């Protein structure tokens with residue numbers, strides 16, 4: 001299904017929302033003026049449409065909380081047991097309640113800003129020892145300082161990891177191993193979007209190399225740690241941040257580097273689809289090995305972050321005008337990652353695509369097991385690790 005069709009169907013499917021009409025209007029204008037950029041607009045439109053849904057749904061985090069509190073027998077703060085910590089002290093009445101995570105260790109890639117920063121902050125607030133893996137020492141130290149100040153916890157640290165460099169990822173894993181600590185949660189969050197055509201240190205197209213291959217290698221190098229740390233009743237968890245853009249993505253196995261024809265939107269969408277295929281294959285392998293580790297993939301919705309710094313200027317203007325209405329805040333955007341990382345409901349559950357803390361269907365192509373297998377094998381070859389999965393059907 002073409003991107004435009006998806007966007008149009010999504011718009012048509014949104015009946016009875018005045019905000020939807022505004023969104024659809026903006027999208028139509030963009031598409032009418034799109035001309036040569038139609039494909040780009042269509043993908044961004046898809047973003048805006050999801051943003052429309054996301055913007056509306058973002059506010060459902062409070063109803064989610066009410067539902068959770070009802071499910072768990074809590075009707076208000078007075079009934080929250082001592083071992084349960086609140087996600088946010090600023091919004092005590094509307095944020096979900098999760099068990100404290102003292103003694104647990106997490107790594108969050110790209111935790112210096114945006115969705116990743118909020119994920120780190122909330123995990124730290126729950127008592128986790130969180131390691132931010134990022135490619136800017138200054139931003140990393142600043143994030144650590146702010147989170148320590150805001151959460152009054154010292155259990156946040158920064159370790160340098162440039163996901164656009166296989167060497168840097170391997171060095172990061174070595175430094176992490178030297179700490180001799182367990183690893184209960186890995187959040188593959190970092191990403192870039194719509195960057196101009198350029199290559200990573202290892203010569204991979206940047207979206208594919210950084211967003212996908214970087215996390216593929218990192219996860220594989222940390223798998224033994226995760227397996228050692230997970231138990232039957234408390235599985236270690238791998239959370240990978242994809243995007244609704246994956247619905248319009250196509251995986252070109254014979255041209256993963258987009259050498260034949262490069263489009264920033266196509267490359268970003270491909271990298272996000274690859275992350276979904278990767279997660280499903282990973283969960284299959286973990287189950288086959290009987291490991292106490294689960295892998296899930298999340299879509300944060302459309303979130304007001306710096307990710308959009310490379311979008312076409314018209315989209316930037318539209319975003320600037322409508323963000324308050326359609327875009328989630330980074331805190332709201334982090335809620336599904338946090339839910340996947342610590343929610344008791346997700347204990348033992350793997351291979352799920354989550355949106356707004358709810359299991360949802362991903363693109364049909366992502367369930368293609370043959371494609372998952374072929375991508376895995378090709379990825380092992382590209383990052384230079386042995387493919388031990390080949391024996392698993």
Ligand SMILES: NC(=O)c1ccc[n+]([C@@H]2O[C@H](COP(=O)([O-])OP(=O)(O)OC[C@H]3O[C@@H](n4cnc5c(N)ncnc54)[C@H](O)[C@@H]3O)[C@@H](O)[C@H]2O)c1
Pocket residue numbers: 109110111112113114115116133134135136161162163164189190191192193210241242243244299300301302303304305306307308
């Ligand atoms: N913002 C949205 O609307 C949206 C929608 C869907 C999916 N996502 C996904 O959410 C994730 C987080 O994005 P965000 O919106 O918070 O954007 P952001 O730009 O605020 O944050 C991206 C993070 O990735 C880090 N990063 C970039 N290059 C890196 C590298 N080479 N090595 C290590 N870290 C690197 C950045 O330092 C930053 O911390 C991304 O994977 C993105 O694709 C975002």
